[in-house]
Amino acid sequence: MTAIRPAKSARRTVRGGDATLRAGLALIGLVVLAAVVSLWWTPFDPEGIFSDSILLPPGSEHLLGTDSFGRDVFSSLLRGAQISLLVGTVAVSIAAVLGVPFGIVAGMNPGRLDQFMMRGNDVSLAFPALLLAIIFGAIYGAGTVTAMVALGIGTAPAFALIARSGTRQIMSCEYVLAARASGKNGLFIGVRHVLPNISGMLIVQASVSFGIAVLAEAALSYLGLGTPPPTPSWGRMLQDRMPRATCSSNRCSLSGRESPLPSRCWASTCSVTACAIDSTLACR
């Protein structure tokens, strides 16, 4: 009997992607740290009004200067991380909860049911997240919750498609046949065999959707449909800054009341980190 030889590991060792993986993880860590820290401490109150310190340039006291309400940009950034992480997580989980079971059931019942569900998926694909956000915004009033629900429902069809194609591959494997032969019903096979095996694909899709959700929240805030003030959100911070960002230095003199271009674009780098989150997991 040959001794138990360790078979060659199936997981592909990550070589080329190491650099981006480490960079991505570092950025995620930064964002999560910011969100957690801001839960109970921020240098200044990001929602207060300080009419005496309006639009200060970055300096010792205010690391990144202040906004038009005199609020410290750095603390708004920390607090804004919470919103972005919240929007990303909730939107992706709604999409997963709606999309994945739908996809698995469609995948496990090829033929008429599958065709019927796929047509349903087509209809939901025709209502992109932004359209839903506009309509829900009008119905329930613009806000973080409406934005998250709209993004969640908007991305659910993508999860359904991924889950369905994964399930169809798994259903052709012999261990599913073995499970059916030992009398296991559809639910058991779905939960015990299909779900664990397609979880890899779902994680990749989740990370991609997370990045897109954070960016969509920024776009919604730009359109006035995202998180309402005074809670800080990166999207709206970017939008508030834009007027000054357009006045590039050589066209008009930098009067004392302006915070220079770099700090204003600092908020945009945050959305870059948000998207790095998706790149790290997706690049493997």
Add this chain to the structure above:
Amino acid sequence: MVLVILRRIVVFATTVVVASIVTFLLLAILPGNAARIALGVQATEADVAAQATAMGLDRPPIVRYLDWIGHVLVGDFGTSTVSRQPIGPDIADALGITVILVLTSVVLALLFAIPFGILTAVRQRGPDGAILSGISQIGVAVPGFLAGLLLVTLFAVTLRWLPAGGWVDPADDFGGFIEHLILPAIALGSVQGAVLSRYVRSAVLDVMRDDFMRTARAKGLGTARALFRHGLRNAAVPVMTVLDLQIATLLIGAVVIERVFSIPGLGSLLLDKVALRDLPAVQGIVLVLVVFVLVLNFLVDLAFTVIDPRLRSAS
């Protein structure tokens, strides 16, 4: 082959009807009284009530739906409660503008994504592979309106090469049309290009692992020729699926760029009409959008059966 198309058309028609019902129901529950908005602040309650009946807002939903769909089928999208003009022409103009903008940006995105995606896939091992994929990740992370804004600041405000926004109808002044199209198309295209290049990269990587590529190289084709003669066509299928999804979301997604460049596209029209609770217009726009997306999916499906012979025989 004819059967395949026939069955697809039947399925397509039912999907459109279902989509129209969903559209109507979704919008029927919008709060806010369209009549009061139309008449403005000074209107008395009596005026508002009279206007509501005039607009037929008090009829039961089923009647309103059938009335609306009945007219739409003959091409009459009804009149807007705000401008009291037929909505059809407005929607057609806005759709035309958005389609031109989206298609140009997608073409630009492909011009960038295909070579860039192939390069990052082929050079995956090398250090420059990591740098290139890093760039594409940055591209994905930049929000659309920021890209638009930076372009305006540079080209329009500082260099004054291009107009900062607005739209010129190609029929009137083609030169002006091009000038007004460049910046928004680049802004929209750059973000899509970055996203597309990542999908092209993963599709090319998958294809290079296929056996027939090894056979091609065993036949004496270099890696590049093997990729161009055999690989790209096989990689086209997954990329087209992503493209289809992207264009579908862009039709509305472009509203952000439309706002930054003040272009009267479909997305802006929808936002304005929803704010004014111009229900007939909103229903018309959403229906046109939904049908356009379904037509797009239908065309991409057909393209697949053309590209992949294996799909031709099966249903």
Add this chain to the structure above:
Amino acid sequence: MRAPTRRTILASITATLIASLALVGCSTGTASTDGEPDTTLTVGLLATPGNLDYTTTAGAAIPQALLYNVYEGLVKLDNDGTIISLLAKSWTVSDDGLVYDFVLNEGVTFSDGSPFTADSVKFSLERVKDNWTANGPAYLDPIASIEAITDTDARITLSIPSNGWLFNMTGPVGTMFTEAGIADLATAPVGTGPYTVRSFKTGDSLVLAASANYWGEAPYLTDVTLRYFTDATAQTNALLSGDINLISGISQFQLVDQFKSNSDYQVLEGASTGEVTLSINNASDAFSDVRVRQAVMYAIDRQAVMDTVSSGYGLLIGSMVPPTDPWYDAELADLYPYDPAQATDLLAAAGMSDLTVAFKIPNLPYAVAGAQVVKAQLAEVGINAEVTALEFPAVWLDEVFADHDYDLSLIMHSEPRDVSVFAAPTYYAGYDSPAVMAKFAAADAADPAAYVALMKEATRTMAEEASANWLYLQPAISLADADLLGVPKNTPSLALDLSTIAR
């Protein structure tokens, strides 16, 4: 070489980039540098008109474009708010203030060539009562009868003397129409004004062209394009990049400093008729007690609100009257100085020391910014204001304006001389004061001298009873190319009067 010939791939990328840059390279200078003067003008505006018929569609955007430019009335307001003659050369008023005799200019024609006579006056004004559904048809209620004495003489008899009536005649209700033009008012307006509408695309642009058969002195500008923006930043970018020459009524005040310090542009500061008001629901249980309302007046530092929301631009006011109105009373601005201590005392006296109120605001930039400042200041005196942003116009009109389901709100009242409607029983402020309404009616019917005094009294009572906290007057700031002359500074009326602009 293992990789595909890198040269081919890199070459293709650089090729595409060069191509697009070459296309860009053909820069097109915007300003035409040839000899004769540039008589075109492009104006950037924010609110777009739904259509061109302000007899049935509300909103300030339509009169802004058409009033005095396309449609003209018998009289008009000049930029300082005084009533001057227009289609009527002159007019006389009878002693009892009931009979107005207008002498019309001769040889005046509409843009479609049809003559303008007293009959047109009779037709247009009589049509208002039963055909108009927007822009205040009630303004012409005092009119009893209109007679066309001769082609150039029209007599209008009022049922009761009304000082405000003639002012209202300078607005949309006083404008003249042709019978033929009534059919398609929404798309092809026919007026006696200096311009006609060449093209209009909602949400995009409205192009005005100088009318061939204008009766008066031909305007300097031959064609004017009004470009409509949804995003204020895009508007300012358009000005910076030379796409447009004038922004009338900017909303992003934080940019004004930059343009002041820029020699290519000029900044025009004037008075508008938009009072930014912290409206108080006098009928709600929280604010039915006048002491609580006065506490709100003392609790708010109006200067701080103005500094934050409009970067310090604007005019502190104490009542709903802009300086361009004759009965403007500057002292009212200091009636309630910022005094949080007194506010807390008043609240304690009224037994409302910790009070929670519904602060429902429209989701407009100035309201959202202002509400955050007001909420912070109210919190200091123990009033917890729960801010909810409602979608404007739809949901705000319903909940606040129609159903009065609010305690506090923050809205700008932009119509000229809208103070008299404030005390009406059904008005959303809930300040049902028969005394003040009687005073307004008396003022309107009184002789001109008494008219101003009575109006002053009425507005002073409203201010003293803290019916609402009028924070400040929205500044009318316009940005224009340096070489533009005669750009209107104030906005006394709804119109953007183009007749005075030249280069």
Add this chain to the structure above:
Amino acid sequence: MTAPALSVTDLRVSSPFMELLHGLSFDIAVGERVGLIGESGSGKSLAATSVMGLLPDTLTATGSVRLNGGDANLLTADERRLNQVRGNTMAMVFQEPMTALNPLMRVGAQVAEIMTVHRTQNGRRQAQDRAIELLAQVRLPDPAQAALAFPHQLSGGQRQRVLLAMAMANDPQLLLCDEPTTALDVTAQAEVLGLIGGLVADRGSSLLLITHDIAVVAQVCRRVLVMHRGTIVEDGPVGRVLAAPKHPYTKNLIAAADLSVVDDRGRLRTPPAARTLIAPSRIEADAAPAAILPPYRAAHQRLAPGGPPIVFNEVSGEPAIRVRELSRQYRRPGGRLFAPKPIVHGLRDLSFDVAAGQRLGIVGESGSGKSTLMRILCALDQPSSGTVDVLGQQLGGASERQLREFRREVQIVFQDPMGSLDPRMKVRDIVAEPLQHVGRAEMRARVEAQLAAVGLDADVMDRHPHQFSGGQRQRISIARALITRPRLLVADEAVSALDVSVRAQVLNLLAELVDQYRLTLVFVSHDLGVVRHLCDTVAVISDGRIVECGPTGDVYDRPLHPYTRKLISATPSMPDLAPRSAP
């Protein structure tokens, strides 16, 4: 002495972690046909791909590879030089024909491409015509039509012929074949091997044939190299190596491959290092097998049209499996909108019995319907018509609740060790899956016992399938099948995916357990040798019909039905090789 067609000296291939080929050196003379044998993981494929210069980027090769005495070392040559050689002077045919052709391009165009690339035909028109000639040479039916077909419209065997035609298009001096027939049916394998031999002989090219099947090498090659763990352990003429192998590894390999040499208890000789199984006691079959009534052998289903159906292997009394007139049809997708879709006959009214304790082998090529039959017997598929009684349970239309008891009685062992175990589950859960309503403690104990019964120790329980070799995974699969003490075991190609040496151990284990648990065995396979060794009765199935059935010895020695005869002659077997291998 002309220069050797291929000379490989000190070829070493290493990955970043370890060296895989440890200095191979061998020459192949012009026109010589050499076989390269070794088990999976021995590095034989690596040798071929490094000669062709197709190693993946992660592996690096050193040493020298020279073609017909040329000075250029292919290992260090640049891509351009290699491209001139590949497909021209040397060509290669790969193992998996199903994926080796570009699915989106017509077959003829892909064959013509190899000629246009090397400009051995001036112009596309001539290349296309030459391609059709080549397809004719590899005996494809209607070559002109085949040239226009797409790969998915051809069978596995036909695609391998296309690849062969492609490889031979430019008359290469050296042809490398990496397991060319492993994925094919027996009959297709025989034809392709014949073609390879023929084409190579016509063109006088030399051949390097890589395979794990000694019989294939014996049939085609004159010299054989045996590889084990990255080194060549034996090199010599085929006859000498088979008759008197020098290296111990070669001895074991040959012994394990020859299924006809058995000890007294009918077990194969397995390499000495095999662990002894638990107390191999001689189990007397206490219940005499139920009497089997003739006629159990007949050339075809019904002697007289409309007459009573021939029941194969009829058993008086209570058989374990009783099948009468079983048919199964499928509706193929496609077809016109209103015309009924064309019907495919999976099975055509089969009637046969299987006695309790009997070991029935079902032999047939892919597409013959043997898998469909297996699935119906295990109630995984419903018959279209006819009756199927297994262990007293009527299967036609039975609901899942009625089958609860049946499910414990019947278990399956599958073919693909990789695919039959859920990669995300631990071994303990996999083996325990068939158990129902069993407490955790009892489950753990039974799993441990069952694993021991298949020769795996307890610490295996908490590992995942990817940590085991093919043979071990098949043992786990067997343990899962036997945990519920079934009375009927169905094996679907249970050993086809295993290496020769491991196959012997698993077959012994199966035989041992079938005896020990007194199981009825239904063994489905395309490998006649394995069925002959394991089963006492065999049924040959072709195109949905049983064409012949009877005791294994009788059917193999005196086949009645022409199809059976063709099958048996196509299977290269060991014993008659020795005399024929004279040089």
